[in-house]
Amino acid sequence: MISETTQSNMAKKNQTLGEFIIENQAEFKYSSGELSRLINSIRLAAKVVNHEVNKAGLVDIIGAAGDTNIQGEDQQKLDVYANEKFIQTLSNRNIVCGIGSEENDDFIAINSLDENNQNKYVVLIDPLDGSSNIDVNVSVGTIFSVYRRVTPVGTPVTIDDFLQEGNKQVAAGYVIYGTSTMLVYTTGHGVNGFTLNPAIGTFYLSHPSMQFPETGNIYSINEGNYAHFPQGVKSYIKYCQEEKEDRPYTSRYIGSLVSDFHRNLIKGGIYIYPQTSKAPNGKLRLLYECNPMAFLAEQANGLASDGFQRILDIQPTELHQRVPIFCGSRKMVEKAEEFMKNS
Numbered sequence: 001m002i003s004e005t006t007q008s009n010m011a012k013k014n015q016t017l018g019e020f021i022i023e024n025q026a027e028f029k030y031s032s033g034e035l036s037r038l039i040n041s042i043r044l045a046a047k048v049v050n051h052e053v054n055k056a057g058l059v060d061i062i063g064a065a066g067d068t069n070i071q072g073e074d075q076q077k078l079d080v081y082a083n084e085k086f087i088q089t090l091s092n093r094n095i096v097c098g099i100g101s102e103e104n105d106d107f108i109a110i111n112s113l114d115e116n117n118q119n120k121y122v123v124l125i126d127p128l129d130g131s132s133n134i135d136v137n138v139s140v141g142t143i144f145s146v147y148r149r150v151t152p153v154g155t156p157v158t159i160d161d162f163l164q165e166g167n168k169q170v171a172a173g174y175v176i177y178g179t180s181t182m183l184v185y186t187t188g189h190g191v192n193g194f195t196l197n198p199a200i201g202t203f204y205l206s207h208p209s210m211q212f213p214e215t216g217n218i219y220s221i222n223e224g225n226y227a228h229f230p231q232g233v234k235s236y237i238k239y240c241q242e243e244k245e246d247r248p249y250t251s252r253y254i255g256s257l258v259s260d261f262h263r264n265l266i267k268g269g270i271y272i273y274p275q276t277s278k279a280p281n282g283k284l285r286l287l288y289e290c291n292p293m294a295f296l297a298e299q300a301n302g303l304a305s306d307g308f309q310r311i312l313d314i315q316p317t318e319l320h321q322r323v324p325i326f327c328g329s330r331k332m333v334e335k336a337e338e339f340m341k342n343s
């Protein structure tokens with residue numbers, strides 16, 4: 001006899017992303033269908049980009065695009081392609097009034113001079129996360145974060161609409177282009193994961209109500225920077241490597257934030273990109289990497305801090321600002337923070 005929970009999970013598991021979005025629209029306090037349309041357009045852009053990612057190597061989509069972005073990074077062709085596709089798909093569906101992207105120096109106002117523009121949302125994106133892994137066939141991703149604008153509808157969108165604390169996000173998520181392609185997101189009511197069936201181009205609910213295990217035995221950090229880490233991080237790494245209790249932990253580092261986060265979400269673990277003597281604010285960007293991952297982490301019973309303060313309470317000051325991040329299973333982040341505070 002199949003239990004009711006299994007039956008409902010089985011029924012749930014056959015649910016498509018489109019059905020899930022409609023069914024859960026009412027959960028959203030501002031629900032006017034606009035956010036649903038926004039998530040739908042991210043779904044569409046994800047499929048277009050996935051198609052290109054899967055052919056990386058066959059088509060002329062690998063390698064550098066020849067420009068650098070405002071962070072001084074060489075833009076990869078796939079960075080530029082993904083950026084164009086997400087911006088196009090979001091802006092020509094008349095649902096957002098502004099977009100901030102890792103690949104654009106400044107935010108993009110979407111026909112906000114047209115006073116009929118009643119659009120309420122701004123989106124921040126990392127169109128292609130894990131760029132250093134594109135050419136070597138290792139999983140990469142896309143990260144997105146959504147806010148309601150703070151300036152009045154029908155007036156020009158301003159930087160204030162983007163520099164909001166992470167706890168004001170109304171939705172956040174990522175797409176992972178890996179062994180399978182998944183879209184994982186939250187609108188503040190838990191975290192759900194959808195896997196793309198490439199044969200029919202449909203995302204199915206494969207991972208309902210995702211939760212970080214309370215603790216785990218995986219730590220993810222680029223130990224190549226060890227010499228430049230703060231003492232608290234060095235001590236935490238030593239703690240992870242000690243032959244004691246359930247340790248040593250296993251070191252796993254893919255070098256794509258989305259992929260390292262996703263593995264830890266499923267298996268339990270902690271991802272750390274700390275400040276270093278070379279990069280006092282770390283490497284990852286608050287608005288389109290750390291805030292969306294922190295919102296997902298907390299919605300999945302995990303934690304995310306800069307070692308001291310909750311990421312979601314940091315007041316942003318710049319579009320591309322960087323912050324240190326400690327993110328993942330609750331008990332592991334608490335332990336790492338202990339080392340940071342006591343060092």
Ligand SMILES: O=P(O)(O)OC[C@H]1O[C@](O)(COP(=O)(O)O)[C@@H](O)[C@@H]1O
Pocket residue numbers: 073102126128129130131132222255256257258283
């Ligand atoms: O090579 P490093 O310094 O370890 O950095 C890897 C980190 O940088 C990133 O690639 C930065 O993201 P982008 O690829 O979007 O610039 C993260 O995905 C990853 O976790």
Ligand SMILES: [Mg+2]
Pocket residue numbers: 126128129130257289
């Ligand atoms: Mg990134």
Ligand SMILES: [Mg+2]
Pocket residue numbers: 079102126127128129130131
């Ligand atoms: Mg990127």
